[in-house]
Amino acid sequence: MSILVTGATGTVGSLVVQRLAQQGAEVKALVRTPAKAALPAGVTAVPGDLTDVASLRRALTSVRTLFLLNAVVPDELTQALVMLNLARDAGVQGIVYLSVIHADLYSNVPHFTGKHSVERMIERFELPATVLRPAYFMQNDLQARGAIEGHGVYPMPLGSAGVAMIDVRDIADIAASELLRRHWAADPLPRLTLDLAGPDALTAASVAALWSEALQREVRPAGDDLESFEQQWAHFAPGWMAYDMRLMMAAIQQHGMKPAEGSVQRLETLLGRPLRRYRDMVRESGQLKLG
Template identity: 60%
Template structure:
């Protein structure tokens, strides 16, 4: 019984692999370059990617459960649908899919709309699946740590509605637990969705205050200018992606990323421990600077 992990060398996928290995699972990882994968001992490496049908078909051979993770790319939906069709061809029924919270609400944001389409296809194709819907990753803020540490400004335009930010390590552990639960079940389990959120809902000013407390010096919130956010992102990513991120930020301002009743309690019970906090993330970043 083998679990195939896609996106295995990325931020979340690597956490999933490590958690699965630590729990004794038989893990296969889909990677573009096995020589650079640097995954734990015992993980079988399958070279390929989600647009290479032949390599993906080979990677899925003998697999019983699939962890499907797609990067934010222009052909994300095509990648996912190819993977789902090849999984069905291989007789795989059990899937854990990494979607995004409010995928059905942020309907104008390309990568949210794409993930919601994949959710619908998973249902229509009859898979036994857990759909994980994470909120904003705390680790995304590593991209702006130099601005926070060097200039005393938290520049992400996340507004005042609040985001229930989550640590990628918690995502990886929950994904692994769900994969193993489905893998070890005598029969396929019903489809379910899980919001993946952190222990508190954070506004821009609250995050700035946390950084101020951790650094023992003032950090200001940079404000809600999403146009400036897009311009800055264009220096480090393609224009289409920067615009996608701007549209997402605009929905932060109007809707936030808010948990549903019982989400925190459900995740705490699943993990058997408290969720990791943004303060702990900020303290670790400051300590390593």
């Protein structure tokens, strides 16, 4: 019996596949074009698409455990619910679902409330699942290095409420740990929800200060102008996604992204080590000078 990983070539999914392969698990990676997928040795590329029911049924053959990661797309909710229903039909014994922190609180943000609906299905049908609710990915900011290094501006309008960013490598380590725990258990395990967040509540100003220290020149926060943020996103993303990201940032400015009490300690116990910190990510991203 195998572990099926969706989103297997993406930022988080590719790391999950690597971790599972390193532990000797039998892994199947759901990919659109197997011939183009760069996968670790021993991992089986399975052709499929989250909108193609027939391909999903084939992919779920002999699968005991599922890692479900959906991209932010207009039909994300449909894709997730279809996959979970098919997994039930196939007798999958363990699921790890990648949701998002505060999925229930950011109720006007499309991709947040979509993930919350998936969580509700998991609860309603008592599926044997671990729901992982990550905060903002630290590595998102690496896409902004042009503005940070070239113009001395940190462009993300995070505000000052505080965002406990999480390193994608920690997400992958926790996801793989939960997948293996469920995969190797004799019987289906009870449902579990984990907030995935880092140890530091960061603001736009504190992030800019870390980049200033690393680059040894001033980096200033761009401010909280959400209209300008949406317009920038619209240059490289569909309008619906740019607006979705604007709504997310508005919620971050109002509520922040902070895990349930005790979450950091729980995650560090699970990992057996400290969580990675934002300053570590900055230092490692370009061998920059942080003390």
